[in-house]
Amino acid sequence: MxxxxxxxxxxxxxxxxxxxxxxxxxxxxxxxxxxxxxxxxxxxxxxxxLLVSDKGPGPELELAQVSLGRWAHLADELADELGPRFPSIEHEAKGGLVVVTSADGLDGLRGFADAQRAAGVEAVEVSAERARGLEADLAPGVVGAVYYPQDAQVQPxxxxxxxxxxxxxxxxxxxxxxxxxxxxxxxxxxxxxxxxxxxxxxxxxxxxxxxxxxxxxxxxxxxxxxVRPRRGMVLVTTPMGQRIRHKVYDGDYFAATQSAGAELQTSAVIESTRGGTVLIGSSREQVGFDDRFSAEVLAQMARRAVAVFPFLARTNVMRSYLGFRPYMPxxxxxxxxxxxxxxxxxxxxxxxxxxxxxxxxxxxxxxxxxxxxxxxxxxxxxxxxxxxxxxxxxxxxxxxxxxxxxxxxxxxxxxxxxxx
CATH class of the missing domain: 3.50.50.60 (FAD/NAD(P)-binding domain)
Incomplete structure (x- = not known):
């Protein structure tokens, strides 16, 4: 042959x-x-x-650390190779901010960040005041945060x-x-x-x-x-002047990513795009390849996002989309x-x-x-x-x-x- x-x-x-x-x-x-x-x-x-903030010590984090360094170089390599007529991959080292609203949540986040630092992750604990210096519109209930300067983003x-x-x-x-x-x-x-x-x-x-x-x-x-499909949904706001400068999410996000349950998991994940829209996630549920939208899932995501950034309650959503992630047990x-x-x-x-x-x-x-x-x-x-x-x-x-x-x-x- x-x-x-x-x-x-x-x-x-x-x-x-x-x-x-x-x-x-x-x-x-x-x-x-x-x-x-x-x-x-x-x-x-x-x-x-492109995240290290949501990964505990172990093989996934090791792969992410290697990959994060590769992305930083790839952005320049691809731009040089393909030339200015090819669309930018929009690589942005924006950093991530994980926020919590309770003392217990802060203790848990500190322990997680300590373990990550031992594995080579840059994880900087910041006070509530310092967190608002990074993100001025955070909710009053935020009591502390960890800042991850290595987190980045590309246009996928x-x-x-x-x-x-x-x-x-x-x-x-x-x-x-x-x-x-x-x-x-x-x-x-x-x-x-x-x-x-x-x-x-x-x-x-x-x-x-x-x-x-x-x-x-x-x-x-x-x-x-x-491999099984795990459905996730995202809300997209109308464009606005930039008010969110990092990838911001609540302390429940890591638990949602690591959950083995088929039931719905939601957490607040919020970030801006270069076009001025704000992306609001996230949800995870195992429902096969059911591609129907759920108003309740979208409502949960919206409520959690507003709990982190109250100004979003006055922001219009122009669309939503869903996709399937390849889940492994x-x-x-x-x-x-x-x-x-x-x-x-x-x-x-x-x-x-x-x-x-x-x-x-x-x-x-x-x-x-x-x-x-x-x-x-x-x-x-x-x-x-x-x-x-x-x-x-x-x-x-x-x-x-x-x-x-x-x-x-x-x-x-x-x-x-x-x-x-």
Whole structure:
């Protein structure tokens, strides 16, 4: 079989784009496939956060610290490479401010910040007075805060498109409107590409970077990954003169991100954009791919935002949007090879941190695929790590592709047609 690509990446969101750029710039022939438009799903429905403030010590924070440094350099690299006619990724090192309204909340925030500082995070405790020096419109009930100068933001769609444009300049091919329908299998059972709605795409390796849809793609390829969609909503105000200068959120945000419950979780997350609008989040709930808006969820988010910035009660909301985050049961992404199906790799499961973690994810995946030295220990993100094993269905085989009917092709291998 002629191999049209060294690597096929399924998913043209920001994680897939970062993987494509890292691999293409390292010399791999890369093809990116997406059933929709590039950067049109999860990447288009987030806020572009690059955060360390919401991550406790451990593997996710380590990946975020590497990635945050990469973003600072990427903003300049991409601007130089793509030129002034390409839209800016709007990288802004605005800093984050976590506020609390009770003494107990302040004690908890202090303990969390102490642990983060021990792990290398810049976390500066500030008094209520100092917090109002950073954000003049904070509610009177705010009793203290922690300031995170390392927190930043990008425009997520522009950033994803810039990464894809850079990957194209390095030889990558991006094909949209192409849906993966099954695997191509060699005579030895190895994955040798994908069958799609637009024909077969042979490849040396296949990377699933399809965000919350990764479990569906994995099943079509005869594998498994415990990614589930977690719905989130955002309110967008009408444009105004800038009154919010940092990413500001209440102390409940970290608990919401780490919750394993399927029930609704809301917290106040508020920030301005360069266009003058204010983005208000956040919500998290596991309702499958139900894309209906909930007035009660939006109302909860609005109430929590007003409790932090009372002036927002007099501000008009011009629209809202929702998206699905790729949730993993242990709150860590899966980055690396499938343990059972040779030729299959994953870069998924970042939940709400995909934008922030994308550059380091791309680098880590490329290092594993090309035999290079990784920036962080890859073991914590392995697909077969202990934190995921208990979630593996009993009927999923560890040694052969399941749910697939092989069909002979002229290459001497087989095309798998998924029965889903």
């Amino acid at each position: 002629d191999v049209a690509a060294d690597v096929v990446i399924v998913g043209a969101g920001i994680v897939g784009a970062a993987c494509a750029r890292a691999l293409a710039r390292a010399g791999s022939r890369v093809t990116v496939l997406d059933r929709g438009a590039a950067a049109s799903a999860t990447s288009a429905h987030g806020e572009g956060n 769609v522009a950033a994803a498109e810039a990464l894809l444009a850079s990957a194209r300049r390095a030889g990558a091919v991006v094909r949209t409107g192409v849906e993966v329908t099954g695997p191509l299998l060699g005579a030895d059972g190895r994955l040798t590409g994908v069958a799609t709605s637009q024909g077969d795409v042979p490849a040396g390796d296949v990377v699933v970077a399809a965000g919350p849809w990764s479990a569906q793609v994995a099943e079509r390829l005869g594998s498994w990954i415990p 242990d709150h860590l992404p899966a980055i690396g090879p499938d343990p059972a199906l040779t030729g299959l790799w994953f870069a998924t499961g970042h939940e709400g941190a995909g934008v922030g973690l994308a550059p380091a994810t791309g680098d880590l995946l490329a290092a594993a695929m090309l035999g290079l030295a990784p920036a962080v220990d890859p073991g914590a993100y392995a697909v077969d790590r202990p934190g995921l094993r208990n979630h593996r269905p009993a009927d999923v085989s560890d040694v052969q592709v399941t749910g697939v009917t092989p069909a002979s092709d002229t290459s001497g291998g087989a095309r798998g047609e998924a029965r889903i």
